[in-house]
Amino acid sequence: MAQINFGGVVENVVTREEFPLAKALETLKNETIAIIGYGVQGPGQALNLKDNGFKVIVGQRKGGKTWDKAVADGWVPGETLFEIEEALEKGTIIQYLLSDAGQIELWPTVKKYLTPGKTLYFSHGFGITYKEKTGIIPPADVDVILVAPKGSGTSLRRLFLEGKGLNSSFAIEQDATGKAREKVIALGIGVGSGYLFETDFYKEVTSDLTGERGTLMGAIQGIFAAQYEVLRENGHTPSEAFNETVEELTQSLMPLVAENGMDWMYANCSTTAQRGALDWWKPFKEATKPVFEKLYSEVKAGNEAQKSIDSNSKPDYREKLEAELKELRESEMWQAGATVRQLRPKN
Numbered sequence: 001m002a003q004i005n006f007g008g009v010v011e012n013v014v015t016r017e018e019f020p021l022a023k024a025l026e027t028l029k030n031e032t033i034a035i036i037g038y039g040v041q042g043p044g045q046a047l048n049l050k051d052n053g054f055k056v057i058v059g060q061r062k063g064g065k066t067w068d069k070a071v072a073d074g075w076v077p078g079e080t081l082f083e084i085e086e087a088l089e090k091g092t093i094i095q096y097l098l099s100d101a102g103q104i105e106l107w108p109t110v111k112k113y114l115t116p117g118k119t120l121y122f123s124h125g126f127g128i129t130y131k132e133k134t135g136i137i138p139p140a141d142v143d144v145i146l147v148a149p150k151g152s153g154t155s156l157r158r159l160f161l162e163g164k165g166l167n168s169s170f171a172i173e174q175d176a177t178g179k180a181r182e183k184v185i186a187l188g189i190g191v192g193s194g195y196l197f198e199t200d201f202y203k204e205v206t207s208d209l210t211g212e213r214g215t216l217m218g219a220i221q222g223i224f225a226a227q228y229e230v231l232r233e234n235g236h237t238p239s240e241a242f243n244e245t246v247e248e249l250t251q252s253l254m255p256l257v258a259e260n261g262m263d264w265m266y267a268n269c270s271t272t273a274q275r276g277a278l279d280w281w282k283p284f285k286e287a288t289k290p291v292f293e294k295l296y297s298e299v300k301a302g303n304e305a306q307k308s309i310d311s312n313s314k315p316d317y318r319e320k321l322e323a324e325l326k327e328l329r330e331s332e333m334w335q336a337g338a339t340v341r342q343l344r345p346k347n
Contacts, residue, residue, distance in 0.1 A: 042066075159194075170184050
C-alpha cells in the first residue's frame with residue numbers, strides 16, 4: 001500500500017498503479033460475481049465490472065422495473081440475468097446492493113446460499129454495524145467485505161466511461177478464507193475506483209449517515225432554502241435568488257473547488273468576494289457545528305439507523321416519501337431551478 005500525506009496525516013491507500021486491473025482480474029479469475037440489487041449502486045458497479053472483463057451476473061425479481069432496466073442495459077435473461085435465488089446459487093461473490101430495508105427483507109433468502117468459502121460484499125456498513133436491528137449476521141465461514149464508492153452509482157459509471165474514477169473506501173469484517181484482502185482490493189479496482197482507502201464497517205456507516213444528513217444533502221438543502229428565502233423576502237426575483245444561491249455554486253464554483261481546492265477559489269475570486277468569504281465562513285461554522293455534533297451523536301447512538309429501519313419498513317413508506325419529495329419538487333426554489341436548467345446552453 002502507498003503511504004500518502006493527507007493534510008499532515010499519513011494514510012495507507014491502494015492505487016491503480018500498485019494494484020492494476022490485470023492483477024485484479026487474475027485475483028478473481030475463478031469467481032462469479034452476483035449483483036443482487038439493481039437500483040442505486042447496482043447498475044454502475046455491475047456494468048463497470050463487466051466492461052473490465054470480470055464474470056458478472058445480475059440477480060433480480062422478474063417482471064419488475066429493475067428487471068427491465070437490467071435487460072435494457074444488456075444483461076441477458078438466462079445467461080447473465082437470473083432470478084435472485086438462481087443468481088445467489090451461481091455466485092461465489094455476492095454483491096449485496098439492495099437498499100438497507102431491502103437487505104433486511106431478503107436476508108433469510110441470501111443466508112441460505114452463503115456456503116463455506118463464498119464472499120459477501122456490501123457497499124454500505126449499515127446492515128452489519130446494526131446487526132442487532134437488521135438481523136444480518138453472516139455465517140462464520142464466509143468472507144465479509146465492503147467497497148463503498150464515494151458517490152452515486154450514476155457518478156461511478158459516468159466517471160468510468162470518461163476514463164476517470166471515483167474514490168472508494170474498503171473494509172474487511174470477516175476473513176474466513178485468508179484471501180479477503182486481495183479480493184476486496186480487486187473488486188474495488190474492478191468497480192472503477194480511483195484510489196482505495198481503508199476503513200471499517202462502523203466508521204463507514206457513521207461517516208456516511210452523517211455526510212448524507214449533513215453537507216452532502218441535508219445541510220446543503222437547508223442552507224439553499226434559507227438563503228433563497230432571505231433573498232426572496234427582500235425583493236429579489238426567483239431567477240436572481242436561484243442563480244445566486246444554487247446555480248453559480250453548482251455550475252461555476254464547485255467544479256473549480258473540486259479541481260483546485262477552496263483555498264485556490266478564495267485566492268482567485270474578486271477582492272470583494274474574498275473579503276466577505278473570509279469574514280463569514282467562521283460565523284457559519286460556529287452556527288452549524290453544534291448541529292453537526294448533535295447529528296453525529298444521533299448517528300453514533302444508532303438512533304438514525306433505527307429511524308430509517310422503522311420508516312422504511314412501513315407499508316406506506318413510498319407514499320409518504322413521494323409526499324415529502326413533492327414538497328421539495330414543487331417549492332418555488334426548485335421550480336425556478338427546473339426553468340434555469342432548461343435555459344442552460346445545450347452545447
